[in-house]
């Protein structure tokens with residue numbers, strides 16, 4: 001179509017009135033169609049010229065990116081955008097020609113909060129940069145959905161947790177009740193009190209109260225919202241730090257350590273929490289190898305995630321227990337709280353990650369934690385999506 005128009009323009013002198021009329025109306029029709037397409041898009045599109053002035057923008061861009069009034073096509077775009085943070089981002093990325101990162105912004109407009117993401121890309125025609133394409137996306141609903149899903153997930157785990165607590169406190173409460181009855185009976189039965197027997201009952205009551213207290217403290221630890229402060233970093237550093245920390249413990253337990261750490265892209269995590277999660281898994285692994293064994297810690301990038309495997313050569317987990325191990329208070333240990341893996345699960349979810357495991361009784365268990373690679377990092381890596389294969 002464009003070629004035809006160009007050819008026709010070359011012969012413009014030779015065209016008669018009617019032919020010129022038909023050419024112009026064809027161009028107008030095409031233009032209108034383009035406008036309809038652009039305006040029907042839910043994403044905002046803004047075209048900038050080489051001086052970063054607005055040449056064209058669609059309806060969605062108008063709605064998502066508030067601009068100051070007046071002639072917006074005369075000055076660089078960052079001087080006409082109303083939000084300071086967006087303006088600063090545009091100035092920085094357009095002036096530095098740094099067109100890699102998309103950035104998210106929270107805008108307050110008309111009492112509503114909107115989350116948008118802005119990204120820029122060079123506008124290339126015939127191998128030459130003609131300007132910039134500014135892409136604005138409305139993430140409000142998507143982020144809202146994600147938050148609702150997270151809340152629902154944590155609510156579901158809260159229900160199991162509450163059921164667990166109810167179950168856990170039943171025994172000590174029952175025992176306290178019985179011993180108080182025994183004390184009452186002892187008080188009624190004899191005029192003279194048998195101090196030794198009552199003292200023994202009271203000791204049991206105190207012990208059970210301590211147990212209840214422990215349950216409540218653990219429960220609060222497991223349900224309290226985590227104020228995870230995610231920072232970008234290299235997960236391998238966390239792993240090496242932690243392994244150095246548990247080095248002597250492993251030696252003492254006759255567990256030899258194998259590490260296979262591949263170079264990783266940056267991911268976002270809260271070091272304190274992630275260390276806690278790895279440590280809980282390592283503690284379980286060591287406990288599963290009472291006669292020693294091998295702990296293998298490996299890390300690698302897999303697709304859009306970074307994965308850390310922690311494998312032991314221990315007793316393994318039976319098929320039946322496999323579905324229960326993340327449940328609060330599930331333990332097969334005499335002195336276990338059964339909250340170790342519940343906490344691990346919570347930490348991983350808080351990071352938007354996944355946890356999975358493979359286990360075979362008598363052979364060992366491998367836990368895999370995967371954390372998502374942030375979108376902008378993927379773009380830097382030139383990630384093209386799973387279907388193209390990497």
Ligand SMILES: Nc1ncnc2c1ncn2[C@@H]1O[C@H](COP(=O)(O)OP(=O)(O)OP(=O)(O)O)[C@@H](O)[C@H]1O
Nearest residue numbers: 284285288316325331332336337338339340341365
């Ligand atoms: N690597 C492993 N090998 C074999 N069994 C495991 C392994 N990791 C977890 N388990 C099983 O899962 C159960 C629950 O683990 P979790 O860490 O939640 O609690 P715990 O270790 O029993 O208690 P705590 O962590 O409070 O000491 C364990 O009791 C154990 O039976």
Ligand SMILES: [Mg+2]
Nearest residue numbers: 280284340341
């Ligand atoms: Mg544990």
